[in-house]
Amino acid sequence: MREPADTLAPPPNVRFRRMRPEDLDRVVEIEKDGFRHPWSRDLLERELAHAWSTILLATEEAAGGGEGVLGFIVFWLVHDEVHVLNIATALEARRRGIGRALMDAAADAGRRRGATLATLEVRRSNAPAIALYLDLGYRQVGVRPNYYADEGEDAIVMVLDL
Ligand SMILES: CC(C)(COP(=O)(O)OP(=O)(O)OC[C@H]1O[C@@H](n2cnc3c(N)ncnc32)[C@H](O)[C@@H]1OP(=O)(O)O)[C@@H](O)C(=O)NCCC(=O)NCCS
16 A cells, blocks of 8 residues: 555546636536436536536547546635545546555645645445555545435545645
8 A cells, every 4th residue: 555645647638627618518518427326417517616616637649639528626715624524536537546546646735835734535336446545645534324315325435645
């Protein structure tokens, strides 16, 4: 396992930028491919408007020119804490280090603004996401029983010291 502050270089040619309203269609598409109970377009739109919320996109130049969006992360910065609410990598871009790079970018943004802790909740059954968070140095600190009302699934609470 890597040390918590030990970030790897992001994959070559991948860039990060904040989401804009015109990215909504693509983000909704990635969200729908990633989750059985995806966030709605409305929810994503509201998230874009919150001053405390950041949605970062991982992008890359598309084969025929233009920009392709490979994944996104939603996080809140409140006091000294980065709270990760949502992350997804497009199906065709999985296992290329995009999820890791997005998590690292959120942690870096938090550190630059004085955050000392990152927190998140993850479904107990979400093995790929839990593997990613453990690889980044997150540790499990608790369980919220039946946190996900849709299926009565427990949330694992994880934290990382920044
Ligand atoms: C979880 C998710 C964001 C990971 O994105 P990704 O870009 O494929 O992840 P990365 O390529 O950066 O993987 C980094 C590490 O995480 C772990 N990991 C990622 N996906 C994994 C999988 N399917 N199985 C086991 N380990 C996995 C591995 O340790 C991996 O390192 P490695 O490829 O060198 O073995 C992606 O699977 C996804 O979008 N899932 C659907 C949405 C979701 O569940 N989001 C999390 C909500 S809490």
